[in-house]
């Protein structure tokens with residue numbers, strides 16, 4: 001790990017001590033602190049007000065029991081989390097993750113990232129995240145509904161359109177948001193559309209929210225290409241994952257003239273040299289909720305590969321869209337060797353610190369998730385705007401707003417990196433720009 005500015009190392013040591021065993025949270029904090037040396041040198045007021053220490057400590061952490069009954073009549077037990085990290089800019093905002101790996105350290109890493117990401121969008125939203133160690137794989141619709149109802153039976157007292165606005169993340173899509181919203185409405189007897197985002201179109205959702213994170217990361221990569229006078233046209237692309245973010249990243253790459261040749265899930269990856277057939281992928285993953293191997297059964301020219309990594313597939317642009325630390329230093333070396341020149345994170349923190357180091361050494365342009373995948377939460381912000389004004393916008397208008405926001409995030413990263421003497425570093429630009437807006441708001445709001 002890179003050596004921190006001495007004041008920041010002291011802060012990091014305390015974070016390690018206070019949050020023992022939360023490796024992902026430590027990683028996320030270290031990555032941000034690593035960029036803040038020039039900021040603390042220029043702004044002693046942040047140090048005097050202990051802004052960084054306060055930003056590393058969630059405002060509130062809620063952990064609760066989630067009991068539910070499965071289809072066999074057996075009572076099951078899971079743990080629920082909501083970490084309300086920072087509300088200096090607006091209500092806490094961030095998704096819910098349902099995955100067996102979820103524990104407090106993962107929720108805190110995601111909530112911490114969300115503070116800076118949400119700040120970068122320019123919208124008035126704070127940062128939070130939640131979820132459960134519930135595993136939705138193989139569960140019936142009725143089981144998913146009962147789980148969501150039990151989860152919301154505790155969560156409802158902590159959220160609200162002016163307080164905390166959850167949305168989806170891994171394992172939480174439109175179906176789950178529906179069950180969660182239904183239970184919230186039932187318990188509170190209020191049709192409070194703005195309490196959750198990612199809703200269905202007939203009950204308060206926004207066009208483009210489903211596509212937003214995937215489209216947004218591709219718009220961000222397109223902005224990087226434009227700085228080189230290039231476009232997606234003819235580019236060979238690898239996208240990991242095959243969930244919400246990955247599917248719509250594939251769609252936008254194809255719309256812009258690129259070709260995605262590989263996608264994955266946790267069982268392995270598929271390579272389709274003719275370009276991923278999006279209708280088939282959506283049928284396998286969104287309709288049948290099946291394993292990725294099913295794709296090759298209907299597409300003989302494609303191959304399913306397991307026991308290896310998708311990053312071995314040669315590409316010009318890599319877009320990791322699955323999960324944290326899915327691309328390590330060795331993968332990064334292979335990408336560089338194969339001629340990849342851009343890595344844009346669709347997932348949250350999918351590239352390990354070693355991988356990021358290799359990108360810098362080999363000249364790969366790296367776009368960190370807190371900037372590149374901000375399109376999802378930004379469009380959630382647009383959904384909240386539509387809910388507040390009882391309006392619903394067209395697809396074209398909403399997509400244009402998303403694209404404008406992604407351009408804004410891109411330009412803010414580059415301008416801030418220039419201002420702080422690290423030209424071209426999207427990581428430093430994203431961390432510093434995201435941080436300063438929140439820090440200034442915290443200063444203005446006093447010691448709270």
Ligand SMILES: NC(=O)C1=CN([C@@H]2O[C@H](COP(=O)(O)OP(=O)(O)OC[C@H]3O[C@@H](n4cnc5c(N)ncnc54)[C@H](OP(=O)(O)O)[C@@H]3O)[C@@H](O)[C@H]2O)C=CC1
Nearest residue numbers: 169170171213241242243244245265266322323347348376
């Ligand atoms: N949804 C959104 O709007 C946003 C999501 N993100 C981030 O994007 C990433 C993907 O989220 P999303 O598409 O919504 O989630 P989904 O649940 O829709 O899809 C997740 C995909 O990643 C794969 N995956 C999950 N865990 C692992 C693992 N441990 N190893 C290998 N593959 C894995 C899944 O495969 P399998 O089905 O086999 O588990 C699946 O293909 C996450 O990092 C999330 O935090 C970021 C911004 C917004």
Ligand SMILES: O=C(O)CCC(=O)C(=O)O
Nearest residue numbers: 094095167169376377380
């Ligand atoms: O749309 C949202 O509020 C959440 C998106 C999210 O969880 C993320 O950006 O990681």
